[in-house]
Amino acid sequence: MAALCEEFTLCGLLSGTGVRRQQQQQDGLQGVEEAAERDTVLVTDSGRTVTLYKVSDQRPLGSWAVRQGQRITCPAVYNHGSGEYVVVHDEKVLRVWKDDDANFDKAFKATLSADVCRVHSLPGAEPFILFRGGALRFLDALLADPQQEIETVVTEDEKITWSRAFLEGEQPVLLFITEKHPDWFVYTWRPAFSACQRWSLPPATDGSRVLDFSATLKNKMASLMILFSSGHVRHSEISLAPCDPEVEAELVVSPLLQLPEPADAGALIVLDDSYIATLTPCAAQQRDRLCIWNTTFQTLQDNKEFTQKTWTQLWTHDSKLYIPHGTSLLVLRYTCEPSCLASALGKGTHKSAGDAVSIVNWEALTGKSEQPKATAPRRTPRRRRPPASSEEKSSFMEILSNIPTTPESQIPSLVQRVWMSEELAHLQTTVSSVTQGLVTRCKTESRFYPQSSFIKLIESGMLSYSLCPDLMTLCLEKQDVHTLQLCLEQFVDVPEGVLCACLKMFLTVDEEILSNTVMDTKSAASYVHVNEPPNPPEEAMEQEPAPVVQNGFSSPVVEEDSCDVQMLDKIMPETQGSPVSLRRAVLLNSVLTSPFSETFLLPHLKDVASEQVIILLSYLYYLYQKCSENVTLNLPGQERLSVTQILDWMNLILDAHFTVLVLLPKAKPLLRTLQKFVRAQMKFFSELNKIEGSLSELQNVQRRPRSHGRYAIEVLELY
Template identity: 70%
Template sequence: MAAFCEGFMLCGLVSGAERRRHRDGLQGVEEAGERDTVLVTDGGRTVTVYKVSDQRPLGSWAVRQGQQITCPAVYNHSSGEYVVVHDEKVLRVWRDDDVSLDKVFKATLSADVCRLHSLPDTEPLVLFRGGAVRHLDVLLTNPQQEIERIVREDEKIIWSQAFIDGGQPVLIFITEKNPDCFVYTWRPTFSACQRRRLLPAEDGSSVLHFAAVIKNRMVSLVLLYSSGHVRHSEVSFTPCDQEEEPQLLVSHLLKLPEPADTGALVILHNSYIATLTPSAARQKDCLCIWNTSFQTLQDSKEFSQKTWTQLWSYDGKLYVPHANSLLVLPYTCEPSSLASVLGKGREAHQSAPEAVTIMNWEALAGKTEQPKPPASRRTVRGKKVQSRGEETTSYSDILSDIQTAPETQIHALVQRIWMTTELPHFQLALSRATHGLVTRCRKEPTFYPQSSLIKLAESGVLSYSLCPELMTLCLEKQDVQTLQMCLEHFVDIPEDVLCSCLKLFLSVSEENLSKATISTKSAACYIKESDPTEEAMDTAPVIQNGFSPPTAEDSCDVQMLEKIPKGTKLSSPVTLRRAVLLNSVLLSPYSESFLLPHLKDLASEQVVLFLSYLNHLYKICSENVGLNLPGEERLSVTQVIDWMNLMLDANFTVLVLLPKAKPLLRTLQKFVRSQMKFFSELNKIEGSLSELQKSRRVSQNHGRYSIEVLELY
C-alpha cells in the first residue's frame, strides 16, 4: 500500500503577478548534497537552500536585477559547490560561505544551456539546447570550446533526466517536433547520441509529462497523456543503426478518471507513481498515488486552490507548488502485493513478505559440482568453524541425525542448524529439517517434538510453500500453539488451510487449550471471559407485577449497543485463549473469492460461535469509538466487519433456518438499520450544507485572517 502522510509548507513563493512576469511556477527543486536539504530555484532570480524538516532556509543567493536564471541550480557532489546558469550562457559556481553571486566564479559559454544534471560521485552534466552533453569540469577548462548540434533545427528539447548505470552517467532527453517526439540517449561510451522515434498516440492526445527510472540496464519511460492515459515504454542503451530510425513501442499502464490539458508525473517506486492533474468535475487539482501493477488508486489529495501542476520527489517526500507556497507531502510505499491491494495484508509490524529470503536455486542445483571454498576462520553465533565445506558436511549430518536421534536431542540438533545462518542455503536447510521432522512424525506416531517445530515456524525464514506438510500435521495433532506461530509468520497460507485452522480453533476442547502455551497478553485488555452465574442472571426474564415487559426486538429504531458503564468489560462468548487463536485467523491475509467456498463447510455451532465473537469485537470497537482494538495485535474494525460479511454470505441460509441463531441475526439486523438511519441523517446534513454553500454570495477578501459565522437554522 502507499499513502500520504501529514504535509506542511516549506516556504512561501513570489506572488502570482511576479511569477507570471517571469515563468509559471518554480524552475526546479533539486537535492542539495546533505539529506533533508533541497535546492529551490524560483522562476526569476533567486536560489535558496532549505532544511526541510526545520522548514527554514540555510542560504539564499540572487543574480543582479535584469539578469534571469534560465535553468535550475544543482549541487556538485564532487566539489561541494552549487552551479547555476543565467541568461542562457553565463555559468556561476559558488559555495555556502559565498555571500554574493557577483563575486563568485563566472564563465561565459559558447552555446545556450538547456539543463544542468547532478549525479552522486561524478561531475554534473551540462545539456545544451542543441543536444550536446559535456561534463562540467571539462567545460570549465575551456568555456569557449565549440559545441556541436545534435538535434535537428526544428526540434526542441522538452524534458531530460540523468542516471547512474553500471557506475557511469547516463542521460536521456526528449525533443518535440509536432506531432512527434524523439528520445535521445547519451553515455560516455557512445560515439554519438542514440535517437529513437516515439510514435504519437492513436487517439491524437499529446504528452503532458515524462518520468523515467533505470530498470534492468534499460530506461523505463512513463508518459502522461492529455487523454488521461498513462503509458509505458522501454528504452535500450544498445547502439542502434543511425540509417534506420527505430520506433519505440508504447504499452498501456493505467487510465486516469478524467482527461486533462496539463499535468505532472513522478515515479515513487517500482509499482507506484504519483500524478498531479486538474479535475474539471471538482474544479480542483488532485494529487494521486496509483499502483501500476494492479491499476488501483492508493491515496489522493485535493487542493483548495490551483497548483502549478509541478511535482518533484526526493527522499520519500513530494514537493508541490500550491498557490503562493511550496508544500511538502511525505508518503509511504510498501511492496506491492495482491493481499495489500485487496486490503487483507498484514499490519506493518507483522512479518512481511519481503522478510522471506529468496533462494538461489541455480546455485543449489549444482552444489555438488561447486568447488570447495578456501578455508577461513570466522565466528558464527560465538562458535568457531573451520570452513564452508565443513559446515555443509555438518549440516548433512544434522539432517541424518534428525531421523534417528531421540526426541530429547532434537532441540539441540535444531539449534545447531542456526549455526549455518551465513550459508547461502540457510533457508533450504531449515525447510529440509522441517520436512525431516514431519516425515518422522508420520512414521512414528509417538514422536512429536513440538518445541522444535515451534522454533522453526517462528524463525521468520520459512513459508507455507516451503513446508506445506507442517500445518497439515499440526491440524491432525490439534497443535494449536504451532498453528498460531505458522499463522503469524507464514505469508502464503492457502484459504482452505486458513479455514481448517478456523474450524479447529472453534471446536478444540478447553482441555486442549489449557495445555497449550498461548500468550494472552495481547487480548487480555479487552476480552473478559463470561461467568455462567452472571450469564444466567443476565438472561433471566424480569417480571414486574406478574408479567414481563414487551421486548423491542422488532423495532427498527432500537440501537444495537446499549450504554455500558465506563471501565467495565463486555463478556466474551469465547475464552481468552480461544480469542487469541481466532484473532490470529482474523489477521491473516486472504482473498474473498477463494475463502468463501470453504467457509460454507463450517458446522452451524461453529458459525454461530464465530459470528457471536465477531459481534462482540465490534461492540468493543463501538464502545471505544476507535478503528482498532486496544490490544497489541491492532485488529481493526474493518477486518472484523469483512469477516462478519463473509460468514453471513457463506452461511445465511443455515442461519435463517437455525432457531438459536435468530437472536444473533436480530441483533445484526438492528445494527444495520441503525447505521442506515445514522448515515441517512448525515446525507441530509450534507445536502443542507451544500445548498447553503450555493446560496451564499461570493465573499470578499478580508485579508489573511477572518472569522465567518454560518447560520444553519
C-alpha cells in the same frame, strides 16, 4: 499498497510583488533537487533565487540570489563529488559556489559559448551539462575550457522539452526528448558511446496532446511513460544497447493506464516499479487532484484534492512529493509497499516483489500470431528506418533453431544475441522462448546444462515462473541451488508446491555442494553466527529436569510473578549459534521472504520430513531471538527479513506438524522453550496493556480550572 501520509508546508513562494510575482505564477518553480543529505533539497524559483532547505525542520540553511536584471534559467544542482552547487543564469553564465560563499557575486563564474538547457548531477558520478542544441559536456571538461566549441545534435527547430539522468553501474545515462511540432523524438546518451541514439515517438491516434513524461531505468532498458491530454498514460521500452546511430527507429508505445477524465494540463512522475503519481485538474470540482496509481493492477491507491492552484508540477525525493500549492511549497510523504498478487492474497513479500510484470502476448508465445494487435493505424514517420531485411526478420527463429545444435561453450554468445535482436517489442517473448529451448535440450542431453546462460536470462528481469515452468523443475533435478535462489528472488508467481520443494532441497543439500556454490553471504553474515560445533536451542534445553508427572497429568508450569526484562533474560539467557550454516541460512532466507498463500502452502508443508522440520523450526527460533535481542522488526540485509515473516512461517510449521512434534522426543525441548517464551511474552504484553489503560484514564481526567495565581499544584491519583 501505496498511500499518502502526513503533509506540511516547506516554504512560501510568492514573497515578491510585481514582475517577479507574475513570472512565478506563470512558470512555477525551476526545480526541487536533492542536496548533500537525504533531508535537504535545493529549491530554484523562476526568478533569481536558489535556497537550501532542511526538510524535516522546515527551515532554510542558505539562500543565494543573482543580481537584479539577471535570471536563473535552469535548476541548481549539487555536485556530490566536490560538495559545490552549480547553476546557470542568463542561458550561458555558469556559477559554482559552496555553502560558505555568502556573496554570490564573488562565486566562480564562467561564460559558455552556447545556451544551456539543463545541468544534471547524480551521486557517484560527475555532473554534466545538456546544451539546447543537444550536445553534452562533463562539468570539469567544460570548466577547463568554457569557450570550447559546442556542436549541435538536434535538427533545426527541435526544442528540448524534458530530460532525465540515471546511473547504471558507475556510468550516467541521459534521456532527453525534443519536440518539432507535431513530431516528438527521444534521444539516449551514454558516455561509453560517442553518438546519441535517436528514436521517434508515434503521435496519439485520438489527436490528444502530450502533457508530461517520466522514466525509469532497469536492466539496461529505459521505460518511458507519457501522459496525454486525453487521460491516457502510455509507456514504451527503450533499449540502451549500442546500435547504428544513423538509423532512426520508431518506438512502440503501449497503453498503460486510463485516467478518469481528460485534462488540459498535468504532471506525471514514477514513484516505484509499480506505482506512479499524476497531478491533473478536476473539471467537475474545479480543483487539482493528486492520484497514486498501481500500474500492475491499474487501480487507484490514494488521492488528494487541492483547493488552490498547484501549477501541475511534481518532484519526488526520499519518499516525499514536492508540489507548489498556491503561495507555498507543499511536501507530502508517501509509502509504497511491494505490489504482487501473491502478497495481496497471502503472506510475505521480498525485495523484488514490487517489480512490474509486463503484459505477455500469449498468442505470439504460442505461435498463433507474429505481430501484436495494432491499437492504431500505422503511420510513416519523417525519417522512417529502412524496411527490415529477411535476415533481420529471421534472427529470432535463427537463435531458436541453433539452440539444439550449438556447442555448450558457445551458448552464452548465442544468448547474448537476444539483446542485439531487432525484435525489441517482443523481448520478453524472445527471452522466455530461448529459456524454454535451453530447458528442452537439457532434458534430452543429460550432460548439457548452461548454468551461466540461465543466470543471465533470469537476471534480465524478463522471466517469470509462468513463462517457463520447467526451469525451476530442472534446477531442482540438478541441485542448482544458486539458480534456484535467483528464481525465488526474481519471480513473484512461484507456486507453493515448488516453493516447498526448494525448501526441502535447501534443508537437505550437502554442505559440499553449498561450499562450491557462488553465493552472496555478506548480508546474512551480520546476524547469522555459527558456533563450532553448532548448538541448537533444543540441545541446551535437554539438560533441564523433566516436569513431575502425577496420575498422568503434569502440574502447571510455575509462572514468575514478575514479567520484566529479567524474566525474559531468564528464559532467553543468550542467543546460541545458528543451527544451520551461513550458506544454508542464505538459501532459507530466500524461501522465507518469498510470497505465498497460507491456504496453498500448508498441504505441501505436511510432506516435509520431521528432521527437516526440527532444523527449520530451530532456525526460525534463532532468527526470532536475534530480533528480540536488537528490539527490531526487521533484520539487516538485502532480504529485509521481518518478524512477521518469521512468525508466519513458525505458525505454519507448527500447524502442519503439531501432532508429530508433540510425539517426537527430539522436538520436546524445543517446544518447551517456545512455550516458555510465548508465556513470558504474553505476561509482558499484559503488563503493557495495564500501563496503556492507566494512560488512557489520564486522558479522560477532567482537570480542575487553575487559579489565577502565579502557579498551581495538582495531584493526580491513579489508584
